[in-house]
Structures are given as structure tokens and as C-alpha cells.
Amino acid sequence: MGSKNGGFSVRGVRAWLEAPAASVAERGGKLNVLRGAVARVTTPLLPDDYLHLANPLWSARELRGRIVEVRKETADSATLVIQPGWGFDFTYQPGQYIGIGLLVDGRWHWRSYSLTCPPDWSVPGHGGKRLISIAVKAMPEGFLSSHLVSGVPVGTIVRLAAPQGGFVLTYPPPEKVLFLTAGSGITPVLSMLRAMDRREVFTDVAHLHSARTADDVMFGAELRALHDRHPGFRTRLHLTAEHGKFALADLDTEFPDWRERHTWACGPAGMLDEIEKHWRDAGRSDRLHVERFEIERSAVGEGGTVTFGKTGRTAEVDGATSLLEAGESVGVQMPFGCRMGICQTCVLTVSSGHVRDLRNGDERREGDKVQTCISVAAGDCTLDV
Amino acid sequence: MAITDIKAYAHLTAADIETLGQELDSIRRSVELSRGERDAKYIRRAIAAQRGLEVAGRAALFGSRNRWAWLAGTALLSVAKIIENMELGHNVSHGQWDWMNDPEIHSTSWEWDMTGPSSQWRRAHNYSHHTYTNVLGKDEDLGFGILRMTRDEPWRPIHLVQPLANLLLAATFEWGIALHDWSIEKELSGTPPRQLMSQPNREFGRKISRQVAKDYLLYPALTGPAFKQTLKANAMANLVRNLWAYAVIFCGHFPDGAEKFTVEQLENETPGEWYLRQMLGSANFQAGPAMAFMSGNLCYQIEHHLFPDLPSNRYPEIAVRVRELADKYDLPYTTGSLGKQYLLAFRTIHKLAIPDRFLKATADNAPETSSERKFAGITLPSLGGVTLPGAESTHWLRVDPETGKRRGLRSALHEAKVVLQEKARQEKEMLREAKAALKEKAEHERQLLHGAKLALQGRARQEQAALREKALWDKPFRFLRRAR
Numbered sequence: 001m002g003s004k005n006g007g008f009s010v011r012g013v014r015a016w017l018e019a020p021a022a023s024v025a026e027r028g029g030k031l032n033v034l035r036g037a038v039a040r041v042t043t044p045l046l047p048d049d050y051l052h053l054a055n056p057l058w059s060a061r062e063l064r065g066r067i068v069e070v071r072k073e074t075a076d077s078a079t080l081v082i083q084p085g086w087g088f089d090f091t092y093q094p095g096q097y098i099g100i101g102l103l104v105d106g107r108w109h110w111r112s113y114s115l116t117c118p119p120d121w122s123v124p125g126h127g128g129k130r131l132i133s134i135a136v137k138a139m140p141e142g143f144l145s146s147h148l149v150s151g152v153p154v155g156t157i158v159r160l161a162a163p164q165g166g167f168v169l170t171y172p173p174p175e176k177v178l179f180l181t182a183g184s185g186i187t188p189v190l191s192m193l194r195a196m197d198r199r200e201v202f203t204d205v206a207h208l209h210s211a212r213t214a215d216d217v218m219f220g221a222e223l224r225a226l227h228d229r230h231p232g233f234r235t236r237l238h239l240t241a242e243h244g245k246f247a248l249a250d251l252d253t254e255f256p257d258w259r260e261r262h263t264w265a266c267g268p269a270g271m272l273d274e275i276e277k278h279w280r281d282a283g284r285s286d287r288l289h290v291e292r293f294e295i296e297r298s299a300v301g302e303g304g305t306v307t308f309g310k311t312g313r314t315a316e317v318d319g320a321t322s323l324l325e326a327g328e329s330v331g332v333q334m335p336f337g338c339r340m341g342i343c344q345t346c347v348l349t350v351s352s353g354h355v356r357d358l359r360n361g362d363e364r365r366e367g368d369k370v371q372t373c374i375s376v377a378a379g380d381c382t383l384d385v
Numbered sequence: 386m387a388i389t390d391i392k393a394y395a396h397l398t399a400a401d402i403e404t405l406g407q408e409l410d411s412i413r414r415s416v417e418l419s420r421g422e423r424d425a426k427y428i429r430r431a432i433a434a435q436r437g438l439e440v441a442g443r444a445a446l447f448g449s450r451n452r453w454a455w456l457a458g459t460a461l462l463s464v465a466k467i468i469e470n471m472e473l474g475h476n477v478s479h480g481q482w483d484w485m486n487d488p489e490i491h492s493t494s495w496e497w498d499m500t501g502p503s504s505q506w507r508r509a510h511n512y513s514h515h516t517y518t519n520v521l522g523k524d525e526d527l528g529f530g531i532l533r534m535t536r537d538e539p540w541r542p543i544h545l546v547q548p549l550a551n552l553l554l555a556a557t558f559e560w561g562i563a564l565h566d567w568s569i570e571k572e573l574s575g576t577p578p579r580q581l582m583s584q585p586n587r588e589f590g591r592k593i594s595r596q597v598a599k600d601y602l603l604y605p606a607l608t609g610p611a612f613k614q615t616l617k618a619n620a621m622a623n624l625v626r627n628l629w630a631y632a633v634i635f636c637g638h639f640p641d642g643a644e645k646f647t648v649e650q651l652e653n654e655t656p657g658e659w660y661l662r663q664m665l666g667s668a669n670f671q672a673g674p675a676m677a678f679m680s681g682n683l684c685y686q687i688e689h690h691l692f693p694d695l696p697s698n699r700y701p702e703i704a705v706r707v708r709e710l711a712d713k714y715d716l717p718y719t720t721g722s723l724g725k726q727y728l729l730a731f732r733t734i735h736k737l738a739i740p741d742r743f744l745k746a747t748a749d750n751a752p753e754t755s756s757e758r759k760f761a762g763i764t765l766p767s768l769g770g771v772t773l774p775g776a777e778s779t780h781w782l783r784v785d786p787e788t789g790k791r792r793g794l795r796s797a798l799h800e801a802k803v804v805l806q807e808k809a810r811q812e813k814e815m816l817r818e819a820k821a822a823l824k825e826k827a828e829h830e831r832q833l834l835h836g837a838k839l840a841l842q843g844r845a846r847q848e849q850a851a852l853r854e855k856a857l858w859d860k861p862f863r864f865l866r867r868a869r
């Protein structure tokens with residue numbers, strides 16, 4: 001407490017008061033002084049540890065949200081409208097995604113989805129509250145996506161992670177824009193379109209969307225409406241069941257000026273690989289932005305490349321080498337204790353990919369905390385260490 | 386010497402121990418597979434109940450100048466602190482609820498209402514204690530560095546104060562634990578002891594000052610005029626929690642039958658042997674649902690040590706299956722009432738306070754520590770009259786041909802008890818007979834001595850008489866000589 005000249009200072013007192021809530025300070029704003037002060041009495045807990053028993057949205061350690069609306073988009077996709085809890089930052093950029101955790105059978109499952117709403121969004125009928133929305137498409141093997149599309153009731157509390165991602169539309173938008181999307185790849189682009197619509201800054205925007213059949217098109221009506229309202233916006237639909245995959249060579253006839261456009265592409269990995277190659281060959285890589293969706297699937301294969309996020313090191317491992325050993329083999333300071341799965345000293349967060357619990361074969365994935373001494377890589381994965 | 390070879394001690398073959406391990410693994414797997422909503426609800430309710438009790442207790446203490454409000458507040462707070470310590474802090478920190486993936490109920494982030502920082506406790510407890518359970522010199526929980534709980538530890542004069550140290554430890558348990566964990570943390574992390582502002586020191590200092598300030602300054606101050614009463618109530622609640630936590634821990638680890646091990650056992654220990662060590666090294670106590678809850682289900686200490694990271698609410702059902710395994714492999718399953726288990730631990734504490742020369746049993750067959758050597762050189766009836774060789778050999782392990790039952794440690798212990806008792810009785814009898822013979826001989830000699838004495842005395846008397854006579858004759862002449 002105190003300032004440089006040795007006496008008391010307002011800032012010093014404030015810092016002292018805020019200290020107990022420091023770990024969640026970025027979400028607190030002015031309230032942190034109060035939280036910090038109360039936390040001195042409720043230590044080792046935070047006031048929120050009590051408050052969130054009354055209202056789950058007042059969570060101490062993490063953002064929470066409440067699902068306020070579930071809207072069917074197509075047969076296998078739905079939009080979830082979520083009211084974020086206290087501390088959510090609404091100044092994200094269109095195109096970013098959020099992490100969302102859902103409680104199923106007592107366990108929180110964690111996934112990332114693109115936001116489909118423009119920043120600072122509210123809709124009538126929800127009391128003027130600021131909301132966010134995501135669109136989820138059920139994947140054949142996707143346990144959580146299926147659950148979200150077909151079974152999640154309004155009122156459900158979800159965990160949220162702050163919006164992130166570099167697949168964003170710059171503001172003001174470039175003069176000429178091209179969007180290439182396929183399937184649920186439409187979702188981040190929809191957020192960009194809605195933001196342009198809201199800000200009334202539709203420049204010259206061309207959009208090509210691929211879907212299997214007309215019934216599979218998410219947000220088809222809305223795209224058409226935007227098309228009708230904004231002379232600068234052209235959207236074209238390509239149905240792959242009828243015409244096969246869109247051939248990039250056709251770009252020259254569809255959008256002859258594609259080389260001049262700033263392009264945002266989102267869809268299956270194969271499509272993005274082709275696009276990247278095409279743009280590279282044309283010497284236009286600098287104008288291309290792509291977003292790769294991690295496909296929600298079961299972990300495949302044994303072993304892989306383990307990346308240690310914070311140290312930037314990597315290790316190639318087989319399906320029998322524990323993540324702990326993998327880290328140690330490349331000189332990463334891994335926390336450890338018993339090395340046999342009983343002490344929880346070695347727990348780290350998986351920031352991407354899949355790992356497998358050797359003891360029982362269970363699969364763990366992005367967002368899960370795992371015991372590295374008894375977990376192995378199931379495909380490529382990244383650990384937060 | 387505590388157990389150095391658990392295979393020999395358990396009277397099981399290596400293959401038996403391996404299958405036992407597999408069966409325990411399958412218990413673990415089935416519990417893991419069936420974890421779900423029901424369990425999640427259990428812990429969330431426990432948390433809500435604990436928070437509720439604590440808030441109610443704190444609220445009641447605002448009126449603590451009234452005696453009844455003081456009592457109610459103190460009682461509520463004590464119960465809240467016990468639940469917070471046992472069912473929440475201990476179990477969450479073990480990772481029992483990590484499977485829920487909930488950052489608010491996770492071993493990596495949970496901080497408890499005890500003096501020491503959770504993280505330091507986790508290192509000392511989850512790692513040191515649970516990996517090296519009851520291994521002398523490796524598991525610092527074996528007597529917490531101040532009590533001598535096995536004869537394998539040489540007696541020192543300081544142990545004389547053990548009864549007092551025990552009382553002190555019980556009353557200030559959270560401080561004992563905090564200091565204990567702090568020193569282990571420093572040791573494990575290789576922090577130089579003289580470095581004042583080291584990470585463990587700062588963490589420790591921060592936590593204890595917050596805890597002390599909260600209970601003995603801030604809450605009392607909040608209740609204004611009831612400052613003194615609230616302070617007393619908080620101290621009392623901490624004391625109650627300390628005593629209870631202490632009792633639960635001691636009943637889980639130090640009653641007779643909870644065995645100790647030497648580092649030799651650790652060398653090349655197989656997973657099955659690890660399980661077996663946990664089973665033989667821990668003890669349960671009988672408890673109904675309420676007491677089980679208040680002990681954080683640590684009345685199922687054996688199950689907890691086998692599966693420290695499985696949800697505590699599943700221990701009762703796990704216990705049923707573990708007992709079945711104990712029966713099947715003929716292994717002891719140490720349990721008893723809370724009172725009995727504590728008294729056994731209490732007896733050990735006091736017994737081992739005094740030097741070994743006053744103790745009867747050896748470190749191989751004492752009630753609180755035994756070893757495979759206990760069986761060496763004795764003949765167990767179930768083995769058909771074969772005398773057990775040294776601990777190294779296990780060729781006599783067998784399955785009963787008639788019943789098909791495995792002969793394991795439990796039978797061996799029972800029979801050894803009878804055999805050893807009989808052996809002791811015989812030895813005593815022999816001793817008694819030898820003593821009687823000696824006594825007889827002594828009596829005989831005494832008599833001989835007496836006779837000789839009498840004879841001597843007679844002779845002395847005769848000689849005296851002769852001398853006297855001679856003196857009478859001499860007397861007149863002496864008179865004459867003088868007169869001359």
C-alpha cells in the first residue's frame with residue numbers, strides 16, 4: 001500500500017483493495033474494489049463463490065451465459081441465442097469465435113463456435129439486453145453438436161470463453177470483398193455481413209456459398225434479403241449435389257475481378273487447401289483470409305505431434321509415450337509428482353487437438369484439463385505449457 | 386523391521402497380486418464409466434449446503450453476545466468448517482471432481498479454509514503421502530515428523546513428550562499440517578532454506594496472514610460490539626474442526642493392522658503391489674451416512690487410498706466390492722468403530738513414547754507394525770505342518786485343495802496368532818518349570834547351608850568353652866605374676 005513517496009495514495013489503496021480479485025480483474029472494472037474488499041473477509045473464496053449459488057451467471061472464475069432462445073435453421077442446424085453473464089466483453093470483431101461449454105451428464109463439454117451476430121447486438125423481445133448468437137450444425141459423429149441442435153432447453157446455463165480469432169473483417173471494410181463459404185463455414189461470414197448491414201457500410205461484396213442441397217443452406221432467406229436490400233451485395237448459391245464441387249477455375253467467369261478482392265474463405269479443410277494454393281499461384285496470398293474449423297470428430301490415430309504452446313517446442317510421439325515424457329524429452333519444464341495418475345500434480349490444459357487417457361482409453365480434447373503422466377497424444381495436439 | 390516384501394507378507398503369489406490389481410482396475414473403470422449427473426449433483430449440493438451453513442453461522446454470530454446465538458453460531462460454523470475441510474477441500478483437491486471439467490470445482494484451482502495454501506498441501510499430501518503411503522522415511526505423514534508411530538524408528542528421549550505432542554497436534558492440527566506441508570514443499574522444490582522471500586515462503590505467508598486476519602480480526606470487527614465473542618466462536622470452530630480432522634486422519638492410518646513398509650518394498654513395485662500396499666496400509670472406521678459425510682467419506686480410508694481420485698460419494702459401493710476382494714484373496718480388511726480405532730492409535734502413541742527395552746514385542750510382530758519375518762520359523766496348521774522358511778521363499782503359498790480357497794494373509798495372521806500364542810504359552814510354561822526347579826535347588830542349598838552353619842556354630846561354641854576353661858586355669862598364676 002502506498003505510493004512512491006512513501007505515503008498513502010488513492011491508487012495504492014485501490015490496488016490493495018483490488019488485489020484479492022486480481023485474477024479475474026480484467027472482467028471486473030470498478031466493481032473490483034468492492035469485490036476485493038469483500039474477498040478479504042470471504043477468503044479463501046471470492047464473494048462470487050457465494051453469489052453464483054444465487055445466480056449462476058455471477059460466476060467467480062469464468063464467464064457464464066444463459067441460453068435464451070433456440071431457433072432451428074435447417075433440419076440439422078440451429079441458432080442459439082445466449083445472454084452472457086456479468087463481465088462479458090461485447091466489443092468483439094465480426095468473424096471471431098467463442099468457446100462454449102455445456103453440461104451433459106454432469107460433465108462440462110467444451111467447443112468453439114463462430115459468433116453469428118454483429119458486435120453489441122440486442123434484439124427485441126429480450127428486454128433490450130445485449131446478446132450473442134452462434135449457429136451450430138449437427139455433425140454425424142459430433143456428440144455435442146447433435147445435443148445442441150436437438151436437445152438443449154432454453155434457460156440452460158453455459159460456460160463461455162471470451163471471443164477470439166484472427167478471421168475478422170477489417171473496419172471500414174475494403175472496397176472490394178469476396179466471401180467463399182461452404183456448409184457451416186457461412187457462420188463467421190454471416191456475422192461480417194450482419195455487421196456491414198447494421199453499420200450500413202456495404203461496399204462491393206461478392207459471396208459464393210456451397211451447400212449440398214437447397215434445404216441445407218443455412219440463413220438462405222436472410223442472405224436473399226440482404227442481396228435485395230443492398231445493391232453492392234451479390235450472393236450466389238452453388239448446390240454440390242447437382243453440380244458437384246465448385247471448380248476454382250470458374251472464378252474467372254463468376255467473379256472476373258477476384259484477384260483484386262480481399263477474400264475471406266471458410267469451409268472444409270480440403271476446400272481451403274485448394275483455395276490457398278489457387279491464391280498462391282496467382283500471387284495473391286496477401287489478400288486471402290481463411291478460417292479452419294476444427295472438425296468435431298473422434299480422435300483418430302495414435303501419437304502425433306505434441307506442441308507445447310508457451311515454450312513453442314514440439315515432440316513427435318507414438319501412442320504409448322505419455323505427454324509428460326514427451327515434454328521432458330524436448331526439455332520442457334513439466335510439472336509432475338507420482339507419475340502414475342494419482343496425485344494431480346501434472347494436470348495441464350489441452351489447447352487443441354485430442355489426447356487419450358491411457359488408463360481407460362477415454363478421449364480428452366481442447367479445453368479439457370488432463371493428467372499428462374497418464375495421457376498420450378491421439379493425433380496432433382497442443383498443451384498449454 | 387516393517388514390511389520389506391509385500392508378496393511374502395501377503396502370502397500371495399505374484400500372479401495372485403497381479404490379478405488382484407486387475408480386479409481393482411476394473412472397479413475403477415466401472416465407477417469412471419458410471420460417473421454422471423447424480424454425482425455432479427451430490428457435490429454441488431454439498432457445496433451449497435456448506436456455504437449455507439457458513440453464512441448462517443456467520444449471521445448468528447452477529448448476535449453472539451447472546452449465549453444461545455453464540456452457541457448456535459459456533460456450532461453451525463464448526464459443522465461448516467468440517468464439511469469444507471473434509472468433503473470439499475480434501476476431496477476436490479484430490480481431483481475427485483475434475484472429470485466434471487468445471488473450473489470452479491477443480492483440483493487445480495480449489496483453495497480451502499485451512500491455514501496452509503492448498504497447493505502446498507496437494508504436493509505433500511497427494512504426492513508424497515499417497516504415492517509413498519506408510520513407507521518409512523518417504524511418507525512424512527507417518528507421525529508427521531513429531532510422533533514415533535513404529536518401532537522401526539529408533540527411540541529418542543524427545544519421544545517421551547509424545548503424549549503431550551499428540552495433544553498439541555490435535556488441537557492445532559491445521560497449523561501442524563500447514564507447517565508440515567510448507568517444509569515438504571520447500572524440500573521437494575529444492576528451495577534454499579535461507580532464502581527468505583522464496584516462492585513457497587511468500588505463498589505460505591500470504592495465506593496464513595489472510596486466514597488469521599479473517600478469523601481473528603475482520604469477522605470479529607464486523608460484528609462490532611460482539612468482537613470478543615465472535616473471535617472466541619471462530620477460535621472454537623477452528624478447534625473443533627482441528628480435533629475432528631485429526632481424529633479422522635489418525636483413525637485412517639494408525640490403528641493396529643495398518644501396516645508400515647520399508648523403502649525396499651518400493652523397488653520394482655508392481656501396480657498390483659502398490660494397490661496391496663494401500664489396502665494393507667490403511668484402516669477404515671464404521672460410520673453411518675451422516676458421519677461418513679462429515680468425515681469426507683474418509684471412514685472409507687482403504688477405498689480412498691486405493692482410488693484417491695474417484696468421487697467420494699461412491700466409496701460406500703466401492704467398499705462392498707473391495708471387501709469381497711479381501712475375502713477372495715484372504716486379506717485383512719482393517720476396520721472398527723471410531724472409538725476403537727482411535728484408542729488403538731492412542732495406545733500406540735503412548736506405548737512408543739517409552740524406550741524399546743520396556744516394550745515386549747519386536748518391530749516384526751508388534752500390534753502396530755509387523756513384517757513378513759513374523760511368520761519365519763513357525764508352523765501354520767493350514768500348511769499341513771510345514772515350518773515356514775525365511776521370508777525370501779514363497780514356495781509354500783497355496784490354494785486349499787478342498788475348498789479351493791486361497792490361503793492368504795488373513796488366515797496366516799489368525800493362525801500365526803494362535804501358533805505364536807501357543808509358542809509363547811509353552812515358553813512361559815518352560816520358564817515357569819525352570820524357575821520352580823531353580824527354586825527347589827536353591828531351597829536345597831539353603832538347607833545344606835543351614836546345616837553347615839549349625840555345625841560350624843556348634844564347633845565354635847565348643848571351642849569357646851574350651852578357651853574359657855583354659856582361661857580359668859590361667860587366671861591365678863597371672864595374679865601371682867603381677868604381685869611379684
Ligand code: FES
Binds near residue numbers: 336347372
Ligand atoms: S504426476 Fe501424479 S497424477 Fe500425474
